Amino acid sequence: MEVFNDWLTDLSRVSAIAGILYYIFTKGQNTPVGKTVFLILLLSFISDSAIYFFIRLIYPNSFIIGNSWVILNYFLMVWVFYKILNKSYKLCLAIAIAFSIGSVVTFGFIYDYKEANFFTSVFSTISFIALSLVTYFQLLQKPGKRLLLQPVFWIATSFFIYYSLLLLRNVFDSYLIFELNISSEAYTAINIINLFANITKNFILFYALVLIDKGYPDTLKPTGAT
Amino acid sequence: MEGKVILLVIIGTIGVMLMAFSVVFFVLLYRRKVLENELEIQGVKTRHQTEMLNATLKSQEAERNRLGTELHDGVGAMLSTIKLNLEVAKRKGDIQTLGPVLGHLDDTISQVRGISHQMMPIILDKYGLKRAVEDLFDKISDGSLSTSITHWDESDLEQQNSLMLYRIVQELLNNTIKHAEATEIDFSLMKDGLTLKVQYTDNGKGFPAEVLENSQGMGLLNIKNRAQAINASVSFENKNEGGAKVNLVIDRSID
Numbered sequence: 001m002e003v004f005n006d007w008l009t010d011l012s013r014v015s016a017i018a019g020i021l022y023y024i025f026t027k028g029q030n031t032p033v034g035k036t037v038f039l040i041l042l043l044s045f046i047s048d049s050a051i052y053f054f055i056r057l058i059y060p061n062s063f064i065i066g067n068s069w070v071i072l073n074y075f076l077m078v079w080v081f082y083k084i085l086n087k088s089y090k091l092c093l094a095i096a097i098a099f100s101i102g103s104v105v106t107f108g109f110i111y112d113y114k115e116a117n118f119f120t121s122v123f124s125t126i127s128f129i130a131l132s133l134v135t136y137f138q139l140l141q142k143p144g145k146r147l148l149l150q151p152v153f154w155i156a157t158s159f160f161i162y163y164s165l166l167l168l169r170n171v172f173d174s175y176l177i178f179e180l181n182i183s184s185e186a187y188t189a190i191n192i193i194n195l196f197a198n199i200t201k202n203f204i205l206f207y208a209l210v211l212i213d214k215g216y217p218d219t220l221k222p223t224g225a226t
Numbered sequence: 227m228e229g230k231v232i233l234l235v236i237i238g239t240i241g242v243m244l245m246a247f248s249v250v251f252f253v254l255l256y257r258r259k260v261l262e263n264e265l266e267i268q269g270v271k272t273r274h275q276t277e278m279l280n281a282t283l284k285s286q287e288a289e290r291n292r293l294g295t296e297l298h299d300g301v302g303a304m305l306s307t308i309k310l311n312l313e314v315a316k317r318k319g320d321i322q323t324l325g326p327v328l329g330h331l332d333d334t335i336s337q338v339r340g341i342s343h344q345m346m347p348i349i350l351d352k353y354g355l356k357r358a359v360e361d362l363f364d365k366i367s368d369g370s371l372s373t374s375i376t377h378w379d380e381s382d383l384e385q386q387n388s389l390m391l392y393r394i395v396q397e398l399l400n401n402t403i404k405h406a407e408a409t410e411i412d413f414s415l416m417k418d419g420l421t422l423k424v425q426y427t428d429n430g431k432g433f434p435a436e437v438l439e440n441s442q443g444m445g446l447l448n449i450k451n452r453a454q455a456i457n458a459s460v461s462f463e464n465k466n467e468g469g470a471k472v473n474l475v476i477d478r479s480i481d
Contacts, residue, residue: 133249136253139257140253140260143260146261147254160249160250161243161250164242164243164246165242165243167239168238168239168242172231172234172235176231180227180228182231183228186228190236
């Protein structure tokens, strides 16, 4: 189990590299969505690598990096959905503001930056599951397109699967670690879910970048709209 | 306790994962179904358009044949006769022999005028659709067939659309005369907001079932084609008391 976990951890850490290198070495997907997906992959790679070294060299848990990643990743992903979805300005602005206020309040008064923040992780999970469902809904409203060739479908699917898999883990994370003081061996099974979700998300995003590079439309906004 | 919570999280996650994959598959299947339906509708539309095009080409060809025959057998023959008469007059040097030529020329002029009227009815151009339809009805009315315009609202149709409607009425009259064995024809044109409702009925045999089923044959495709050209929907049915009923609704909102 431990060996499998280690192997999966390594794979998870480098899983974003395929998409990052593809973006760097191809010129085709220079769209706002393509750029932001690249930044999401880059952030994932940087935070996973940073966690790896941080735990070994600086602090025994990864929540400082993890919390920073949740916040930065949240705004990047809201930006992606804003660029993808049609008529999404108010929705995206509202959840971005709610998340910002919630983050300031929870980090200021409830949680320490060195522990899991229930609000940021659960709010972001629910936000992105909901935004993915809205994306599916809008995709189905658009006539005559093959979904498997739609970058929008794959981007929404990667986030939808990722956050669905992590929904319960994010809900119970603080409780398991700080209330039950779960052992690292016992936590391995749950961590495997996290790693599996991350690998799946990164490879699906890589495929979405390939499709964007091939010129398939990466937004549901009407042509000409920004 | 620790084990139970972990088990709960894992089983719950598997459940959520299954639900998530179900959602993704549902989205894919739903879109596939919609695409299949769209393709089917597209296929039906394409077939319909092909049929329309064939009907148009057929009717154009028939019209050309008819004109060709009329020109060849009527005008052509008259001109040959005139030429012959002129040659005889020239040979004899007798101006008296030109007398019949004038009569032939009058006949030829009258034939050419007739053909030209059929191609673009002057009466439609000069006096409008109502007079043109009345003229059509007058021409076919006799002791065995009576025609009436039961209602007529002024339509302000464009010239091209009036011509199309005129052709449709011509085709319907043709059908009635050829196939229906009717004794009465009623026609009405009513304005209803931005739509024009045209109704044509006769008291003949009505449309055969197979013609109604496919809306084909008896020039119906041609009528549908012309109706489509003026943004109109057309329906063909048989009256309960016997006879054919054709309703045409012209949408003028996009004029």
